[in-house]
Amino acid sequence: MPITAFLHTHVLVVILFLLLFLAKALLLFLGKHDTLNKVRSSTKILDMVFGTLILVSGGFLTYKYNGPLPTWLLVKMGLVLVAIPIAIVGIKRHSKVLTAVGVLTFLYVYGVAETKSLNMSPAQPEVAETMPTSVEKPQPKASEPAAVNPILSQLEGTQLNNTKAIYTQLCATCHGPDGQKGLSGASNLQRSTLSVEERKAVIANGRGLMPGFGSQLSEQEQEALAQFTTMLK
Template sequence: MYKGLLHTHITFVILFLVLYTVKTGLLLAEKKEALHLLRQKTKIPEIIISSIFFLTGIGLLFLIAEIKALLIVKIVLVLISIPIGVVAFKKENKILATLMLAMLILSYGLAEMSKKVEKKEIPELVNLPANAPLEVNVHGKAIYKQYCTICHGEYGDAGMSGAKNLKVSRLSQEEIISLLQDGRGTMPSYAKILSDKEIKVVSEYVISLRK
């Protein structure tokens, strides 16, 4: 559900960006006739594209695990850019059109940036000697709680942001470890945040969640 919605959203955002890049290009190049023709011909498609872009965006907001500051900035930028765009093309104002396009591209970039994970302090791991053994039900659980519950939930089956159900997962420990190192889809990579030892112990904890 989340994945399909996300792919649809991204596709229509890109269509929207392409359309507005072409329009802004024509405006800047003073190709007024071509611009008028394009605006006329794309009137209905544009309504469809922007509606799908908005509706899928709103749908995603309900399925997203964490609303981050960057995400809010992104939404605000998009919302402000729309009236600017309407005025820009009505008045054929180059500055406003460029501004609108810049805001849209910036918010597209912010969406990418907001995927980054921040390092959190885990009390169970602070002050732990470097060679101390890690325990699944203490350290594995604490790491899971800090980084994973937001999408997978306490028991592994919450499914936020498209997260898979860990209770029914059949991945081997090696597969889980490489997934945690590389990330996949909306699931981030933990290679820069967790040590090999920590990744190993949380992978054991994930396996212990299975029925």
């Protein structure tokens, strides 16, 4: 199973687990203990399956993560490991306090996962890392025409349509047609300040939970796709 499909499966299981848990929590807070006991009894196996899938899929995605694990992801993992048993015990013992802690923790974890931020603030634009240097780059003379990117000049007609098709197939699910969807923490391509070359490197090698497509796309396709992402509006 491709990692993208695995990621979406993980998100789906998490959402289903949350909905089921929130339904039980609502019954508990409303004092519907008999109904809660019936629901809990009929969903024991489902709870075990969901919990196991969350831990297994989350562990696999962590293993496949490109680069060092960010702080928000480490905190998220720790909270999930704590929240699942708290939620189960809270529902089992009809403890409103433990259940409330579980609800708040799960909602916080979900927010952190979607924003990739511990304070759940919108992700900041990607900024390319630069190395300090004392050597200034020579500025082009006023009489010299600016260099034309051959890919940019050719990105029209058939090639533009082909690049759009590649973007739709490989990128739009997470990034959206305009680059701003941000599904499962995907970067906002309109706000990113990465250069074309840096975008090309990410396309080829992947980053975070994004897989690399270097083995699927030619050099020209990678560069055209990188250039195309700078044109999204």
